[in-house]
Structures are given as C-alpha cells and as structure tokens.
Ligand SMILES: Nc1ncnc2c1ncn2[C@@H]1O[C@H](COP(=O)(O)OS(=O)(=O)O)[C@@H](OP(=O)(O)O)[C@H]1O
C-alpha cells in the first residue's frame with residue numbers, strides 16, 4: 098500500500114484548513130490574546146475541523162476519525178455557529194481540481210455541524226483511523242506565534258501518513274528556530290510550511306500555497322557531533338511540560354544554550370527539518386494522558402526524517418490505545434544517534 102492518495106488528500110485538506118485559520122486570525126484575533134473572548138480560536142478550531150473531516154469523508158468514507166473538537170456546545174450558540182459558517186463557506190483552494198477533490202464547498206451550516214461531529218471514534222488497534230487536531234497550539238495561534246493544523250492516518254495502530262501545516266514557520270528549512278521564529282505572525286511571503294511523510298518513504302517540506310501543491314523537498318534531522326551545541330525546544334505553557342526538568346536534562350547533556358519555546362507540533366517539524374535538535378516534553382501532571390492528535394503526524398515526520406520519538410522510558414509512542422497515549426508518559430524526540438544519551442539523562446533527572 099503506497100498511501101499516495103491519502104497523503105495528497107491530507108496535504109490538500111491541511112492546506113485548505115490553514116487558509117481558514119489565517120483568515121480567522123487576520124479578521125478576528127490579530128495577535129492579541131483576549132482572555133474573555135475565546136471566539137477566534139473556537140472559530141478556527143471548528144471551521145478547520147469541518148473542512149478536514151469533509152475531505153476525509155469524501156475520499157475515504159469508511160475510515161474512522163478521532164478529532165479534538167465536537168459540536169454540542171456550538172449547537173447551543175447560534176450566533177457563533179453562524180459566524181463560523183460565514184467564514185467557512187467561502188474558503189476554497191484556488192485550483193478547481195484540488196477543490197473538487199476535497200468535496201467543494203460545504204452545502205449548509207447544518208451539514209457543517211454534522212460533519213464536525215464525525216470525529217468521535219474511540220480509536221484503537223484495528224483499522225484505518227485519522228487523528229485530527231484542527232488547531233494545535235491554540236495559545237500560540239492567539240498570540241500570533243506558532244500553531245499547526247495536524248492530520249495523521251493510523252492503520253492498525255501504526256502511523257502511516259502525516260501532514261502538518263505551520264502557517265507561521267519560515268519556509269526556509271535551514272533557519273534555526275529561535276524565539277524570533279516562534280514570535281510574531283506577519284503576512285510575509287517567506288512564511289507558511291506544509292510538512293508531510295509516508296511511512297518508509299521519508300519526510301518532506303514545501304511552502305503552504307493557496308492552490309496546487311508547491312514542489313516538495315526532502316527534510317532530515319541534522320547530525321549533532323557536539324551535544325553541547327544542540328538546540329532543544331519545549332512548549333511555551335509551563336502547565337504542559339515540566340520546564341524545570343527539561344532544563345535539568347539539557348544541563349546534564351552539557352547543553353549551554355537556553356531552550357527555544359514554541360507552541361504546537363511546530364516543535365516536531367522544526368527538529369525534523371534540522372532547524373533544532375531535541376524536543377523535550379517531560380510530564381507535569383502524573384495522570385495526564387497525551388492525546389493522539391497532538392502527536393501522530395509529528396511522530397511520523399520526525400521518524401521519517403531520521404529521528405526517534407519515545408516517551409520518558411524510551412518506549413515508542415503507542416497509537417493503538419484509543420484517543421490517548423495511555424501507555425506512554427511524556428515525549429522525548431531526538432536524532433537516532435543521540436536518543437539513548439538523551440533518554441539516560443531523562444531517567445537520571447526523573448529518577449526512573
Ligand atoms: N497538562 C497537559 N500536559 C500536556 N499537554 C497538555 C496538557 N493540557 C493540554 N495539553 C495539550 O497540549 C497541547 C498544546 O501543546 P503545545 O506543545 O503547544 O504546548 S505548549 O503550550 O507549547 O506547552 C494542547 O493542544 P491544543 O488544545 O490543540 O492547543 C493540549 O491538547
């Protein structure tokens with residue numbers, strides 16, 4: 098099975114949904130985190146989920162979908178639902194053929210609500226299951242930083258296809274991540290990247306476009322001959338990963354530079370393209386179970402780029418356990434050649 102059609106649909110669907118999130122940002126959020134008004138991110142989340150599920154349903158009607166959002170609250174908020182529909186109904190790729198491949202425009206607001214609710218699969222070890230995070234890094238989206246539109250296809254528990262749109266990452270694979278690349282969203286032509294991978298065939302990046310897919314380039318993790326020079330990244334939210342523990346691991350590895358903090362699966366993408374080296378997500382809360390949509394596509398893209406992705410014990414992420422990574426704790430991603438060293442440092446710091 099080559100999964101070429103699945104990859105194409107995933108890439109186009111992510112590209113189309115990214116058009117919506119950008120439109121929502123420029124119309125509604127404009128880089129200011131408004132604590133009381135959650136609507137920009139809510140509009141982006143629901144709208145992107147509707148557009149992507151429509152594309153999956155049209156092309157692979159028998160597949161299951163595990164998606165982050167569900168429409169019950171939306172059905173009780175007519176004003177919000179209408180506003181989402183207003184923004185979603187006109188979103189289309191410039192290229193007619195690509196647009197038709199994804200199912201064209203959604204027929205109605207009611208159909209949009211029904212489609213949003215088709216992401217309730219329980220997941221599991223059997224069959225074809227798409228994992229969808231319509232906006233990953235919602236906080237980053239609101240502050241005009243990094244966020245990602247993420248879609249992975251899991252077959253019998255194993256991720257086979259991944260596509261991630263990062264509208265605010267630089268197109269150039271060689272720009273090392275910094276607080277700068279994680280910061281302000283602009284409408285620069287040099288920003289917006291679409292990453293994808295199929296198991297066994299490597300990972301690629303290409304500019305996000307409005308129509309036909311741009312030419313892709315293979316990406317790979319960079320070698321780390323001197324661990325002390327490695328660039329490590331972590332999440333922005335102190336509640337999502339233990340920044341103190343992450344720093345202690347880095348120190349034990351001899352890394353002298355401070356971490357680069359980025360929201361979303363842009364972290365996986367950045368190390369996969371050699372713009373950084375190590376991604377640490379050490380758990381804060383013992384009982385938190387990571388969600389499969391937060392990791393499926395990123396896990397495959399990093400591994401296809403020559404990396405290894407494990408939990409804090411050094412075990413591969415197990416996507417066969419349902420909607421969460423119930424068998425894993427935390428995430429550690431690094432080039433294959435240094436993964437054991439990083440895991441040993443994690444075990445020392447966490448006293449495992
Ligand atoms: N306690 C806890 N621990 C770990 N992860 C959690 C936790 N709570 C939430 N989440 C999930 O974190 C997702 C965002 O991940 P990021 O890597 O962007 O986090 S960070 O804010 O940059 O640290 C975020 O995804 P989105 O909701 O799509 O933004 C959540 O699913």
Ligand SMILES: [Mg+2]
Nearest residue numbers: 230233234391
């Ligand atoms: Mg998420």
Ligand SMILES: [Mg+2]
Nearest residue numbers: 165230232233
């Ligand atoms: Mg999300």
Ligand SMILES: [Mg+2]
Nearest residue numbers: 165232234235
């Ligand atoms: Mg969320």
